[in-house]
Amino acid sequence: MDAAIDYQAFRAEIRDFALAHCPPDIRAVVASYRKLSRKVWYPWQRILFEHGWGAPSWPKEFGGTGWDPRQRVIFDEVMAECDCPPQYHHGLRHLGPVIIEFGTPEQQKRFLPGILNGEDWWCQGYSEPGAGSDLASLRTTARREDDHYMVDGQKTWTSHAHESDWMYTLVRTSKEPKKQQGISLLLIPLNLPGITIRPIRTIDGWHHVNEVFLDGVRVPAANRIGEEGQGWTYGKFLLERERLGGANIAPHRKALERVRELVATELAGEGRRAERELLQHRLLLAESELLAASELGRESVEAVMQGNALGMLPSVIKLGTSVTMQTISQIALDAVGERLAPRFRRVDGAGPNAEEPGIEWVQNYMYARVRTIYGGSSEVQKNVIAKQLFGI
């Protein structure tokens, strides 16, 4: 079947559409690494939806494109290359596939259209304070009362909670001896009484994540996806679907190109030649790492297309590219820091931050620290790899 697909033509089609239809002001926000809020994401999602590309990873019968894995990676690559907002909405990427797989027909009818057309905005309520990477130990409880659950607890690191309509949430519905059991997946409207959302101030001065307090929140039992106590299975289903997440190196290469230009502009002239050459040399090494990673990404897509196991490739790509992205942001900071770091302001929302070109790299530098922490920290990735290598 996939022999019939002309991937080059497909890539060109996506690119033409992106360049023609993605609004310039949205692309400008992406290009300058300004904050991507629902305000930026929604219009583009709407455009894609109307073109039939609202859900690249969903099956056709639910309004998806039915694309194969290679097409989906190509789509993501082109989005990055054209400075379109990465189509990484929690509803679309995470929840949608779960509802398609495990939801009832009513739930599918109720929730999927709003995700697809972008009218409903979702956030993910998994992490809890003190739990670290250890999801199985979560403590938010949902007590069944007739046709409702009473939910009590606290979620943290909840991206976009402050601009979302819904949170899909892992909650503990029974005290099983095995920690992975007794967890259920609930869809919680964020306008219910008893919900408090508190922003977490992050080191880069932006508002990305929140704490969500759930205090006697009454959630209809019909909002539970799948069976009670099986939430852990649905969570794992998600993780496994995301294995190709690292195969798209286009955003990294875009960042590298931007920093190369930044270095050339910021450090122009003979007086800064030595400094410029030093940074250019470091960029070249970073580029060699990205070229290597993009080849491993290519192998990953190939493997998924053939139905082969990916082995350690996702961990290897994650480990490598997270550090390379940090390196790129360090180089950028080295280029502009002296001039711009003192101008990057602390308090988000208290008036505009400085708007000088290049100042986004001060923020990017701070933010890039998260790359070796989230999605399985580098330490966890190395543990995983070592376990495979040593067999013990």
Place this chain on the structure above:
Amino acid sequence: MDAAIDYQAFRAEIRDFALAHCPPDIRAVVASYRKLSRKVWYPWQRILFEHGWGAPSWPKEFGGTGWDPRQRVIFDEVMAECDCPPQYHHGLRHLGPVIIEFGTPEQQKRFLPGILNGEDWWCQGYSEPGAGSDLASLRTTARREDDHYMVDGQKTWTSHAHESDWMYTLVRTSKEPKKQQGISLLLIPLNLPGITIRPIRTIDGWHHVNEVFLDGVRVPAANRIGEEGQGWTYGKFLLERERLGGANIAPHRKALERVRELVATELAGEGRRAERELLQHRLLLAESELLAASELGRESVEAVMQGNALGMLPSVIKLGTSVTMQTISQIALDAVGERLAPRFRRVDGAGPNAEEPGIEWVQNYMYARVRTIYGGSSEVQKNVIAKQLFGI
């Protein structure tokens, strides 16, 4: 007492003597990092001995100088600055102090003079195959037979065994349940029957270390230092005496200066400017590390002079400077490797190696790998530091 010592004058005195009396051919060998054999060491030891400086670390009554710790470090620094062979003979530094502390008057009379005037050359037989840093598990046995010990076993990493007259050796004289006990210190003449010395081929192509096989070697019991079964105590005594070993950063700074000149010479001209500047920048960072280490070395001497504990300083200095020396040797290899690495020859003793200026840095690069391995590997040093930091 030490208030009376004019350390600046002392330093000048040492330097004047070194420059006036250390033979130029010997200094040339040291300056070009060629192999230091007994042939190079002995004449200089003889000169120092005749001047009364044969044993800087021994008490006066045994022919030593009676210098305080600061004077001893100054002496070592000046030796390095003037390209005199480092006075680091196993007999002088390691064994002599043990004989002085624990030997009988007869043993002192028999062994100390030969060490002092350089006529007797010593090597250290501690390490055994498979034992790693774990000295307590040694397996070479010495069985008492009348007034002799029958020694059987194998030593390894034995520096200079092939050019030594004697080996001071830790052997197991009884099977105690506690591994540290039952170990004795024997002095073994290397010309006894049953001894075979086999060179270990090392990665830098030089002959530094040996395996020493002991097969029914008959050693007079009078050659045992101290009590039977107390060898472990004497070994520890040595280790504690060497705490200031890392305080002398002069050899490192000398190496840095040499590589700075090497980079300037090798990469002269506009065509190699970018490359040169890159290496000069790396050298500057290495220099800042050495300046920091030399201050910590200064603190260490101060602490020993005051009778204070050194805490983690020796580990910190060792960890830091071992990596800095590796960095310096990497920079040197980057400067000359393309031209000289292919000319550096493998087989030691099969004709002279290439003699081009700078080629010593190919050897130095390879040899420098040992710096993070010997004398407590970096991993062991970090374990030691972490234990102090965390208290667990």
Place this chain on the structure above:
Amino acid sequence: MTFATTLIVSGETFEMAYRFGQVAERELAGIADAAGQAACIERLWNGIGELGWMGTAIPEEAGGAGGDLADLAAIASGAGRAGLALPVASSCGVVPALLAGNPVLPDVATGAARVAVILPGAAQDEDTGGLRIRLLNDGLTLDGVVVGVETPPNPTHALVAAEGAEPMLLLIPASSPGVQTELYQRIDGRLAADWHFSLVTVDSGWIVARGPEVPERTAAARDLGALLTCIECVSAMGALIEQTIQYLLNREQFGAPLATYQALRHRVADMYVEYENLRGITARALRAAQSGEPSWQAIAFAKLRLGEAGRAVAESAIQCHGGMGMTEELPAIRLCKRLMMAEFEFGNRVFQAARLLAADGRTSTAAAD
């Protein structure tokens, strides 16, 4: 037993400054809004004025305490350990040094005169040609924009080392016609300002110094600032390592304290080596500065090391804290941001490396040992 790093400076003055800094840090951390933070910083400024910090190195006859570099170092060390969000190196060290002998000095000592220092090479706005003094209609005129200048709250003066046909050190009242400032808070919590000078006519009373002594004095003042910043950061880094150790001891993952994982233990050991090296090289620079023959090279090397080590240790500390490392919840992470910003004060790595390489003065540094 809790581990404590070796201090670079200790004693009563250090303890006093550290206590003040700790209280200040806690107070600031509890305030969420920008206006509240600004008000708090102003209160803190008044606090250190009352304690006499700015007068530390000002002669008694000019209203100061007549202290020396050791006293400044003690204050910088104490303030640094708490990550105090005030321009200590600048206001207690650099400004009094540059204004030595000037009639404004007593006001500097009390904190009434709040002076921002604009050294040559200060960041300029892209579109302007920098800060210039020129002759215009028979008078001297200052024109240009400089940005991101560290500042006390509500600065009363700019102390400008202006390069021109004749270099000049000018003390310009912030209220002068044509002078505008915009204040904001940096990511390490300190205040900074952009200064706009629009064809400002130079009053002859503003001239603190002129001619060839100006570059000499400003270079010495910059080095003093760099040295005090290094001292601050040694303390900050020591506190950061202690707090990271505590965090790893207290926090469990997969059933064991994080402090038991060898990878993290070794990472912290590496941080500690960086700390000790920074402490050593800074102590060396301080000793040289206190000797008869101060060495700019010793300071340049220390600041170079701070740039390398500050970033490396801050990044490691954030990594050790995991997700919490990305937030501002913990004092440790606020110290990280302080370490990151310090790199850009009084000459960054590139500046220090360039002058060291240019001077080829490296052999002469041996004299400092």
Place this chain on the structure above:
Amino acid sequence: MTFATTLIVSGETFEMAYRFGQVAERELAGIADAAGQAACIERLWNGIGELGWMGTAIPEEAGGAGGDLADLAAIASGAGRAGLALPVASSCGVVPALLAGNPVLPDVATGAARVAVILPGAAQDEDTGGLRIRLLNDGLTLDGVVVGVETPPNPTHALVAAEGAEPMLLLIPASSPGVQTELYQRIDGRLAADWHFSLVTVDSGWIVARGPEVPERTAAARDLGALLTCIECVSAMGALIEQTIQYLLNREQFGAPLATYQALRHRVADMYVEYENLRGITARALRAAQSGEPSWQAIAFAKLRLGEAGRAVAESAIQCHGGMGMTEELPAIRLCKRLMMAEFEFGNRVFQAARLLAADGRTSTAAAD
């Protein structure tokens, strides 16, 4: 279960080359003296000649097997995995490519012609002005010294890409008047030679090519050599990592296998990431070279990565082996030395980085994906 790295090339030819390499490695490792080693290398050379390695990419009509880059890659990969001490990239790849169409080719295929390649930029003796061709008494004369040239045993010819008024590619019999060679063994066990050309009169029959095609052909040949070296080293690095893992599993310290210490586990994980990256970027370059439009940039980036990763992984492997890492006792450590030397073959990091930066050809590399 023992861990095995992903191979960059596999198949029968790879297996054959690997088996030959393993036997050869064991044989060489057992010989202590230099003369014995030299004799062994000569036997091995004859061995690969009989197996037809040098003829792999030579057309059938010239006595070769008429194979392609895939066949060369398989041989390089197999030989590399065993660290075979023969100039595979040069003798099987570069020489046949440069001598395409030359009557000596059948002898190259059998191994009877043993050709050392001297490319522009080969290391020169300090005191000479490099290799020059000049007009002297109406004839062309070659003069100069080049050193450290990788070579087959007892080379019969030097294939010299000489830069002069007109670039020339010359195949010079080693026995010609005025030509002297000195052979020795490099630290990775391979043979190298210094070549002395003392006013050697150029025979017109030596001229393989002249004019502007010479730089083009030599650049392409150098890239082929670099690519094959990368392929060799991917295999060598994979074997090195496998052996390091085995060593850490088998060796105990303080009562536990070294493989249980997290610091070493993480270090090996880092080595593995380096390996995978080198494998990826080399596979990418190989794919580009096999496509219609070969990309020198793809090769330059791969060789650049090899320089970085080769040294880093070799250094880590030595560290993991502790004291044993300083000896030549284990095959793993011999592989380390091979990786270290490979950096200097067919353009080191500096060479590759310089041409990438100069060409600013970095955006065009996207085409290779």
